[in-house]
Amino acid sequence: MRRLGLTGGIGSGKSTVGKFLAEAGGALVDADALSRASTASQGEATSAVAQIFGPEFLDAHGALDRARMRSLVFSDLSARARLEAIVHPIVLRGIAERAAAARRAGARLLVLDIPLLVESGRWAREVDAVLVVDCLEETQIERVMQRSAMTREQVQSVINAQASRRQRRAVADAVVFNDGLSLSELEAKTLTLVQGLAL
Missing domain, CATH: 3.40.50.300 (P-loop containing nucleotide triphosphate hydrolases)
Incomplete structure (x- = not known):
């Protein structure tokens, strides 16, 4: 492959x-989609986001408040690094899982x-x-x-x-x-x- x-x-x-x-x-693997899923309601990253940034960074549905986070990361580079430390390992694992599935399915x-x-x-x-x-x-x-x-x-x-x-x-x-x-x-x-x- x-x-x-x-x-x-x-x-x-x-x-x-x-x-x-x-x-x-x-076989398409979309890293952005994996990232968005991790910070959606019930997403794998949301509890860590609330713990590290505070519950105010989740919206009423329990998903990442993107507008609030966007404002923070563009004013504070360390905030971007902290967010990436939460989300990137989840995305990398998702990419690896989907790549393995594509290989098993015979994707070229x-x-x-x-x-x-x-x-x-x-x-x-x-x-x-x-x-x-x-x-x-x-x-x-x-x-x-x-x-x-x-x-x-x-x-x-x-x-x-x-x-x-x-x-x-x-x-x-x-x-x-x-x-x-x-x-x-x-x-x-x-x-x-x-x-x-x-x-």
Whole structure:
């Protein structure tokens, strides 16, 4: 089984590219989805979040209060590290479990959708190739503002906290430039690039 690392900044279209790869037969493991599940109501990380940050960081349903936590981590870098220390081991275990299941099922391609692939410093060494989804920063901002309640300043803060476009492209074996493409064009470009990687 070959392992493809998929990454891109917020609003780049990475999740859409992951969906196309899954539809084409790849076994997709979404690290973001695992992270969100761990901090949802009854999630594996919620009790530790309440213990370390305080019960006010959970909402009325017992899930992580994302807006409150977002405000904290962008004003306090140590808070981000504390949150990651809770969530990352859960996500890594989930990735390993799903990768093993894909191997047992006979999958030929495992697609690891890792938003922080570059920042982590480890994943680029653990995959056979890296596919980066890239677009202009202004496009990222507009897309995220359209789909969420985040302000321009909040989106910019997320972009600033992530690896730069240059840093992502530096580790890429292939880049999908997703600006001004229709969904069908994005799908065709993605599948052509992945075929070119001979995975």
